[in-house]
Amino acid sequence: MSNELTGEIIGAAIEVHRQIGPGLLETIYEECLISELQNKGLKLSSQHSLPIIYKGKQLNSVYRLDLLVENEVIVELKTVESLSGLHKAQLLTYLKLAKLRYGLLLNFNVPMMRQGIVRLLND
Structure with missing residues (x-):
C-alpha cells in the first residue's frame, strides 16, 4: 500500500508545483x-506532534x-536551493522516532518537481 500511497502524494506534489511553480513559502x-x-x-495530519523520548522519559520538546x-x-x-544530507538525516530521524517505514522529502524550489523528490525508507 505505501508504495502506491507515496505515488499518490508525489502526484499531488507535482500538481501543486505545476499550478503555482517554485519560489513561494513552504507554508x-x-x-x-x-x-x-x-x-x-x-487522511492526514498537518504539523503533527512527535514526542521525544530520552532514556525512557518523554521530554517537553516535540518534533x-x-x-x-x-x-x-x-x-x-522544503523550499531550499538544494536538499542536503542534513534534510535527509532529519527525515530518517523522524521515521525512526515514529517507527514508520516510508518518508518523502519534497523540495518545491526546483524548476521541475521531479528534481525535488526524495523517497526514504527506514529499514
Missing part, C-alpha cells in the same frame, strides 16, 4: 498539498512533522 505549498491530498480522500499521511508516510516539505 503555501503545505496548504496546497493538504488540499490536493484531501481531494484524493486521504513537528509537516505532514503525516494515512498514518504511514511522513512528508517533509
